[in-house]
Amino acid sequence: MTRLQAETVPNYQMFIGGRWVASHSGGQYAVFNPARGSVLARVPRGDAEDVGAAVDAAKRAFEDQGWRKMDPSKRGRILFKVSQLLRERLSDLAKLETLNTGKPLGQAKGDIAMSARHFEYFAGLADKVQGSTIPVPGNRLDYTLKEPIGVTAHVVPWNYPLVMAARSIAPALAVGNTVVAKPASFTPLTLLKFAEACKEAGIPDGVVNVVTGGGDELGGALIGHPDVKLTALTGSVETGMKVMKIASSNLSRVILELGGKNPHIVFADAELEKATTAVLNGIFTNAGQMCWAGSRLLVEAGVKDALMTKLVAGANEMKLGDGLEPDTSMGPLVAQSQRDRVADYVAVGTAEGARIAAGGAAPTEEELSGGYYYRPTILDGVTQNMRVAQEEIFGPVLTVSTFEGQDDAIAQANDSEYGLWAGVWTRDLRKAHTMAAELEAGIVAVNEEPITFPQTPFGGFKKSGNASEQGIDAVSSFVRVKNVSVNLD
Numbered sequence: 001m002t003r004l005q006a007e008t009v010p011n012y013q014m015f016i017g018g019r020w021v022a023s024h025s026g027g028q029y030a031v032f033n034p035a036r037g038s039v040l041a042r043v044p045r046g047d048a049e050d051v052g053a054a055v056d057a058a059k060r061a062f063e064d065q066g067w068r069k070m071d072p073s074k075r076g077r078i079l080f081k082v083s084q085l086l087r088e089r090l091s092d093l094a095k096l097e098t099l100n101t102g103k104p105l106g107q108a109k110g111d112i113a114m115s116a117r118h119f120e121y122f123a124g125l126a127d128k129v130q131g132s133t134i135p136v137p138g139n140r141l142d143y144t145l146k147e148p149i150g151v152t153a154h155v156v157p158w159n160y161p162l163v164m165a166a167r168s169i170a171p172a173l174a175v176g177n178t179v180v181a182k183p184a185s186f187t188p189l190t191l192l193k194f195a196e197a198c199k200e201a202g203i204p205d206g207v208v209n210v211v212t213g214g215g216d217e218l219g220g221a222l223i224g225h226p227d228v229k230l231t232a233l234t235g236s237v238e239t240g241m242k243v244m245k246i247a248s249s250n251l252s253r254v255i256l257e258l259g260g261k262n263p264h265i266v267f268a269d270a271e272l273e274k275a276t277t278a279v280l281n282g283i284f285t286n287a288g289q290m291c292w293a294g295s296r297l298l299v300e301a302g303v304k305d306a307l308m309t310k311l312v313a314g315a316n317e318m319k320l321g322d323g324l325e326p327d328t329s330m331g332p333l334v335a336q337s338q339r340d341r342v343a344d345y346v347a348v349g350t351a352e353g354a355r356i357a358a359g360g361a362a363p364t365e366e367e368l369s370g371g372y373y374y375r376p377t378i379l380d381g382v383t384q385n386m387r388v389a390q391e392e393i394f395g396p397v398l399t400v401s402t403f404e405g406q407d408d409a410i411a412q413a414n415d416s417e418y419g420l421w422a423g424v425w426t427r428d429l430r431k432a433h434t435m436a437a438e439l440e441a442g443i444v445a446v447n448e449e450p451i452t453f454p455q456t457p458f459g460g461f462k463k464s465g466n467a468s469e470q471g472i473d474a475v476s477s478f479v480r481v482k483n484v485s486v487n488l489d
């Protein structure tokens with residue numbers, strides 16, 4: 001790196017107890033701009049001691065009662081203020097998200113707007129989480145109280161750095177918990193900026209804390225901390241299993257939002273133009289780094305050739321580039337390691353007998369040579385027994401298989417250890433609803449692009465997770481229920 005670059009790389013700090021701090025060891029690490037492979041910033045490399053300080057701050061803020069016993073309408077207004085600040089800063093935050101993840105700016109703007117929407121939605125719920133009175137025998141009054149549970153940990157992936165954090169932090173705060181958040185080590189920047197907004201909005205010191213560093217280094221200290229009462233992890237199945245094991249030492253609650261290998265099912269009677277757009281967006285948005293990517297195309301044999309022609313043309317037309325360039329339709333992968341992973345899977349697929357119908361390599365253009373780009377890729381001739389049909393590639397790779405009739409579509413779609421999302425394209429209403437009922441997925445989209453809202457549940461079946469986030473019921477994950485029985489005699 002040149003001297004000038006070294007001087008202009010900003011240093012970020014962690015946010016603990018309402019203060020910006022370095023790691024106690026003074027250690028830092030570099031985060032990169034994946035479009036160029038250049039250093040974007042330096043952030044503290046936290047360790048168990050830093051995690052301990054953050055959990056202590058969150059515990060004190062919980063015990064202090066200023067947040068949890070606050071008039072819930074006021075708590076809601078503060079959360080609403082957070083959402084307003086995110087909207088006011090949308091341009092800057094989206095630019096930072098693009099610089100750190102590589103995603104096109106338009107997609108990053110959508111992420112920040114969605115983060116603000118999560119805060120708006122749960123701000124409105126802050127004074128609506130209520131218990132019930134229960135009819136019981138005798139002269140008794142029986143009722144329930146819904147109480148916050150304490151310090152909650154939020155462990156966040158790198159594909160949607162701010163929005164995945166906002167999705168679980170907003171309901172946790174709405175009901176009066178305190179928070180220690182850990183961004184993915186590749187992409188910590190927008191979550192640190194979010195902490196700034198929390199402070200400005202009036203969230204008391206210690207209620208929101210952000211620690212940075214590696215998952216394996218911080219994970220045990222955070223999730224296994226005796227004062228952490230709940231962990232919300234969005235990440236891979238492998239990490240989910242580790243987190244559950246760590247949490248078992250305290251029997252603390254675990255909310256897991258994990259990976260997917262999602263079928264996008266196109267019947268012969270589908271509107272092919274619309275289906276084509278949805279299939280392309282479903283796999284190439286965010287360079288395919290999406291838990292709910294429609295990564296497995298199942299197409300009814302009769303329309304396979306027609307659909308493939310459109311998909312291959314669409315994939316080849318995509319413009320790879322820096323997410324800040326206005327004509328970029330797909331950015332780089334987040335890191336060299338992710339690009340290697342994608343390339344390895346494409347090699348596995350071809351060795352298994354799949355045929356590359358589009359992409360299948362990194363681009364060769366000189367201007368893309370510094371970044372972690374990989375071409376939008378379509379693997380044809382894929383069958384259920386292949387690894388590329390079963391394992392989450394987490395990149396811009398669509399596998400294509402054919403089916404014959406509804407039962408075959410259901411059988412292939414459900415032949416997966418994952419169960420997060422499924423898309424169905426048909427004009428037949430009966431078929432559509434039968435598919436929705438039979439598919440083993442927490443989210444089903446019918447004649448619809450992958451779309452979600454703060455008010456609609458988002459969660460996976462099978463190894464894709466153990467809970468739903470978003471929606472009115474999401475708050476119940478973040479409260480404990482107390483039953484009070486009063487004898488009136």
Ligand code: NAD
Pocket residue numbers: 155156157158159160164182183184185213214215216218219220223234235236237238239240242243257258259260290291292392394420460464465
């Ligand atoms: P990951 O599992 O590698 O990491 C997720 C988070 O866990 C990161 O913050 C990481 O530092 C942390 N972590 C890693 N090891 C840990 C450990 N031993 N203890 C505690 N924390 C640890 O996942 P990723 O690569 O960041 O993200 C991609 C994965 O996330 C994919 O599988 C994707 O499908 C999934 N994902 C799921 C959803 C959903 O809503 N279901 C959304 C986005 C991403």
